[in-house]
Amino acid sequence: METPLIEFRDVTKRFGGLTVLDRVNLKIYENQITTIMGKSGAGKSVMLKHIIGLLSPDAGTILFSGRPINKMKMGEWDQYRSQISYLFQHNALFDSLTVFDNIALPLRQTTVMSPKEIEKKVMARIEQTELTEAAGKYPTELSGGMQKRVALARALVTDPKIVLFDEPTTGQDPIRKNAILSTTAHYRKKFGFTAVLVSHDIPDVFFISDRIILLWEGGVAFQGPYEESTRLDHPMAEEFLRSLEGFQDELTGLLSKQMFRARYASTLNQGQAEKAVTALLFSVEFDLLTEALGPLAATEVLKALGEYIHTNLGSVGGFSARHSIGQILAILPYTDIHEAKQLVENFGKGLQKEVLSNIQALTKANIGATACFEIYVYAGMTEAHSNDDIDRIIEKARANQEIIATHRCDSKGGEI
Amino acid sequence: MEKRVQPSGISFIVFFNVFGKLAIDLVNDLGAAAIFFSKAFRMIFRSKQLPEIVQQVYHIGARSSSIVMLVGLFTGMVLGLQLYYTLAKFGSEGMLGSVISLSLIRELGPVLTAIMITARAGSSMAAEIGILRISEQIDALYTMRIDPVRYLVSPRIAASIISFPLLTAFFDLIGILGGYLTGVVLLSASGGVYFARVLSSVDIVDIRGGFIKSLVFAVIVSTICCFQGYFTHMRSDSSGAKSVSLSTTSAVVVSCVMILIADYVVTSFLM
Numbered sequence: 060m061e062t063p064l065i066e067f068r069d070v071t072k073r074f075g076g077l078t079v080l081d082r083v084n085l086k087i088y089e090n091q092i093t094t095i096m097g098k099s100g101a102g103k104s105v106m107l108k109h110i111i112g113l114l115s116p117d118a119g120t121i122l123f124s125g126r127p128i129n130k131m132k133m134g135e136w137d138q139y140r141s142q143i144s145y146l147f148q149h150n151a152l153f154d155s156l157t158v159f160d161n162i163a164l165p166l167r168q169t170t171v172m173s174p175k176e177i178e179k180k181v182m183a184r185i186e187q188t189e190l191t192e193a194a195g196k197y198p199t200e201l202s203g204g205m206q207k208r209v210a211l212a213r214a215l216v217t218d219p220k221i222v223l224f225d226e227p228t229t230g231q232d233p234i235r236k237n238a239i240l241s242t243t244a245h246y247r248k249k250f251g252f253t254a255v256l257v258s259h260d261i262p263d264v265f266f267i268s269d270r271i272i273l274l275w276e277g278g279v280a281f282q283g284p285y286e287e288s289t290r291l292d293h294p295m296a297e298e299f300l301r302s303l304e305g306f307q308d309e310l311t312g313l314l315s316k317q318m319f320r321a322r323y324a325s326t327l328n329q330g331q332a333e334k335a336v337t338a339l340l341f342s343v344e345f346d347l348l349t350e351a352l353g354p355l356a357a358t359e360v361l362k363a364l365g366e367y368i369h370t371n372l373g374s375v376g377g378f379s380a381r382h383s384i385g386q387i388l389a390i391l392p393y394t395d396i397h398e399a400k401q402l403v404e405n406f407g408k409g410l411q412k413e414v415l416s417n418i419q420a421l422t423k424a425n426i427g428a429t430a431c432f433e434i435y436v437y438a439g440m441t442e443a444h445s446n447d448d449i450d451r452i453i454e455k456a457r458a459n460q461e462i463i464a465t466h467r468c469d470s471k472g473g474e475i
Numbered sequence: 476m477e478k479r480v481q482p483s484g485i486s487f488i489v490f491f492n493v494f495g496k497l498a499i500d501l502v503n504d505l506g507a508a509a510i511f512f513s514k515a516f517r518m519i520f521r522s523k524q525l526p527e528i529v530q531q532v533y534h535i536g537a538r539s540s541s542i543v544m545l546v547g548l549f550t551g552m553v554l555g556l557q558l559y560y561t562l563a564k565f566g567s568e569g570m571l572g573s574v575i576s577l578s579l580i581r582e583l584g585p586v587l588t589a590i591m592i593t594a595r596a597g598s599s600m601a602a603e604i605g606i607l608r609i610s611e612q613i614d615a616l617y618t619m620r621i622d623p624v625r626y627l628v629s630p631r632i633a634a635s636i637i638s639f640p641l642l643t644a645f646f647d648l649i650g651i652l653g654g655y656l657t658g659v660v661l662l663s664a665s666g667g668v669y670f671a672r673v674l675s676s677v678d679i680v681d682i683r684g685g686f687i688k689s690l691v692f693a694v695i696v697s698t699i700c701c702f703q704g705y706f707t708h709m710r711s712d713s714s715g716a717k718s719v720s721l722s723t724t725s726a727v728v729v730s731c732v733m734i735l736i737a738d739y740v741v742t743s744f745l746m
Binding site: 108111112113137140142143144145149151152153164165167168169210213217 | 523610611612615616617618619620621626
């Protein structure tokens with residue numbers, strides 16, 4: 060069995076008479092994104108602070124690769140800490156230092172790198188996080204989203220093995236929330252770190268998380284993959300998770316996953332399955348788009364696609380939800396597979412004409428992205444029957460996916 | 476039958492409760508401040524400290540020089556004015572240079588310079604570190620493996636140890652010139668006698684005493700101001716911005732009181 064990268068064993072933490080963590084046991088695995096969720100005051104940030112050593116437990120043990128961190132020798136402890144970065148909820152940037160100096164600070168103070176090497180590395184991170192124009196500015200001159208990216212660049216500049224994110228999307232609008240989360244997922248793949256997030260952004264955070272840890276009344280109510288958490292029979296699921304998820308996906312206006320599931324179940328159980336029900340799976344290569352355009356513009360494209368699907372398929376009685384970060388699943392209850400083919404063909408033409416042809420101008424106007432990029436929108440369809448669960452129809456639809464609309468541009472940004 | 480506690484017994488217990496707690500808190504704080512200083516002082520000699528120390532010498536020393544010299548000038552001038560008339564009653568105007576220079580070099584120079592730096596730079600040390608604390612920037616330093624005491628406190632203590640004696644020397648010099656302005660230029664005492672008395676009465680022991688005092692004050696002021704800012708979050712009476720404002724006030728008040736207490740103690744050892 061795989062040894063967890065970080066493990067809490069019976070960890071208890073009290074502040075005065077208040078027990079925040081009560082014999083907590085949890086596991087965080089290497090190269091995964093683990094999201095910690097819980098009500099305010101549940102001890103989420105306290106857990107992160109225990110991992111990095113800002114707090115120590117009153118009882119219990121924290122293990123790193125099977126080794127108790129409280130028994131580490133000085134050098135070993137320093138080595139352990141050098142592998143961890145922490146992204147603070149309010150960024151904790153130094154107002155008296157420029158963006159460049161903020162990012163360079165850990166390298167200047169803790170390494171023996173030459174100023175040239177530091178400059179090269181810092182500029183690379185600045186470019187990767189789209190902060191080139193802000194390099195000489197002070198944090199107070201930047202927007203909230205840019206400050207968050209500076210904090211992210213500072214956290215990543217030391218090439219950490221583990222990055223702890225304390226509510227990274229607080230105070231951001233839906234596009235930026237998704238952009239920050241998709242950036243986290245994108246960088247996790249690119250730089251290969253283990254991410255531990257504290258976040259309440261349902262469903263967005265589920266799209267990027269490999270494991271969810273739910274804290275409830277001082278303990279761990281659940282830990283495991285997201286799909287398992289949906290079957291959780293615990294007061295927390297009702298009181299907390301479902302209330303956070305709501306009815307609509309904030310970014311696209313589509314149904315939340317929870318609402319989608321409820322409508323899917325009722326559609327198939329109310330005799331609709333006797334008639335034709337078709338499932339459509341739309342996809343865009345979100346990772347490639349993020350690589351080409353940056354997370355903000357990529358999220359803008361996803362939003363435009365979601366809104367178009369919502370408007371057009373809603374008018375024929377369909378309903379849809381985001382299934383993963385770049386995939387949208389739609390159900391058409393009164394449409395058979397042949398009608399659906401015709402519908403998808405017309406939909407693809409409309410999408411091409413009404414959305415994709417304007418996408419370059421839209422991303423330029425909304426977020427100033429001028430880079431040339433390509434988008435391929437795929438769609439796959441399958442019939443749905445009353446005994447089909449959602450994962451099965453997704454698999455079937457994915458197997459039939461074809462390109463239905465494209466956007467390509469020349470080097471000057473004009474459409475080909 | 477109910478036992479009745481005598482009123483005098485209650486007040487006796489209350490007295491010991493209050494003063495006992497105060498005494499324990501005081502000893503705790505003194506111990507914590509001493510450990511804080513010793514850690515920060517040792518870290519002055521670590522690598523990569525020089526640029527930070529130079530920057531702090533500019534903030535604490537260079538930027539305080541104008542106010543210190545202004546205060547020195549008027550202190551010397553008022554001393555010249557007061558002492559000239561007092562000495563004239565005894566026909567000893569010739570002693571003006573001796574009295575002004577000795578009182579400035581031995582006492583007023585180190586004490587007033589330290590108080591002025593406390594007001595200008597000490598308060599900003601406490602406020603700046605306090606704000607870094609409440610905005611989690613000190614925690615951020617820790618997470619980046621940068622020791623906050625080394626990065627924030629040590630350069631300020633080092634810069635104070637460098638700046639206090641230099642500013643005290645400026646204060647003394649300008650003060651003596653201030654005394655010359657009022658005593659000699661305005662009130663017609665002899666200029667030659669004034670400077671001759673300054674030279675003949677000031678001994679190296681006096682200068683060394685003033686130097687030692689300024690070093691002691693530098694350690695006291697920088698340690699207290701940084702300590703108050705660094706532990707802003709531990710205040711039991713407030714939190715957030717309020718705690719920064721209270722820490723800054725405490726830093727200035729406690730520093731000024733400690734300067735005067737330390738002045739007496741050091742003087743009694745030097746005499």
